[in-house]
Amino acid sequence: MLDFLAPSILRQSRPRHSSTSACSPSDGAQNTSQDSAAGSPKPTYILSKKQRQYLDSALRVNQAGELAATLIYTAQTPQVVRSHPHLRPLMRHMYDQEAGHFSTFNKLIAKHRIHPTAMYPVWEVAATFLGWSTGVMGREAAMACTEAVETEIGSHYNDQVREILSWEADAKSRGEELDDELKEMLATFRRIRDEELEHLDHAVENDAKEAQPYDPLVNVIRLGCRAAIKISERV
Numbered sequence: 001m002l003d004f005l006a007p008s009i010l011r012q013s014r015p016r017h018s019s020t021s022a023c024s025p026s027d028g029a030q031n032t033s034q035d036s037a038a039g040s041p042k043p044t045y046i047l048s049k050k051q052r053q054y055l056d057s058a059l060r061v062n063q064a065g066e067l068a069a070t071l072i073y074t075a076q077t078p079q080v081v082r083s084h085p086h087l088r089p090l091m092r093h094m095y096d097q098e099a100g101h102f103s104t105f106n107k108l109i110a111k112h113r114i115h116p117t118a119m120y121p122v123w124e125v126a127a128t129f130l131g132w133s134t135g136v137m138g139r140e141a142a143m144a145c146t147e148a149v150e151t152e153i154g155s156h157y158n159d160q161v162r163e164i165l166s167w168e169a170d171a172k173s174r175g176e177e178l179d180d181e182l183k184e185m186l187a188t189f190r191r192i193r194d195e196e197l198e199h200l201d202h203a204v205e206n207d208a209k210e211a212q213p214y215d216p217l218v219n220v221i222r223l224g225c226r227a228a229i230k231i232s233e234r235v
């Protein structure tokens with residue numbers, strides 16, 4: 001699972017997002033490249049240093065979040081399906097989607113030479129504990145955990161989609177366009193956001209709101225998610 005942490009990958013320092021590779025020394029300012037992608041009639045929108053940093057930290061947070069999601073389900077599933085076998089396909093389905101998300105971000109951070117969060121081992125323990133403890137509390141608490149996590153993560157992905165859309169609008173106003181890789185990333189973020197919101201719906205359909213005590217449980221998990229996002233954005 002930790003293959004992507006291999007130092008051989010992290011030590012290399014190649015240009016990152018291809019739209020940034022032609023960046024001038026005056027980083028921080030918007031620049032345009034006249035070398036538009038093959039087949040593309042418009043010049044490519046070049047990201048500023050700040051935009052590149054935003055993407056780096058977004059990808060780092062997303063990878064950490066998806067790691068946590070896979071571990072939560074791994075810890076919850078045996079306990080949930082023991083008492084509610086009919087939930088096995090649903091738990092499997094959500095886990096499989098999380099595993100797909102995790103793999104997507106592992107590839108992206110390796111490709112762009114982004115360091116995983118330094119908190120990686122801490123999130124592993126915290127997510128496993130969260131999954132295990134809500135699993136012990138029962139089906140409703142496990143579903144309330146999914147509801148809380150997906151509420152935060154869904155809105156987090158939404159913020160990222162909105163940010164990249166604002167870059168796209170900026171590009172349009174300059175007669176430029178986002179490079180293909182960034183367009184693909186936007187589509188990926190949208191798809192994953194929709195899948196997270198689908199998990200949220202499944203959780204509510206499966207009595208997340210019946211968890212006891214619902215409010216403190218959901219609030220503490222949401223607070224924890226927001227804190228983990230803030231921390232992973234920085235380190």
Ligand SMILES: [Fe+2]
Nearest residue numbers: 066069098101
């Ligand atoms: Fe996910």
Ligand SMILES: [Fe+2]
Nearest residue numbers: 069150196199
């Ligand atoms: Fe999810």
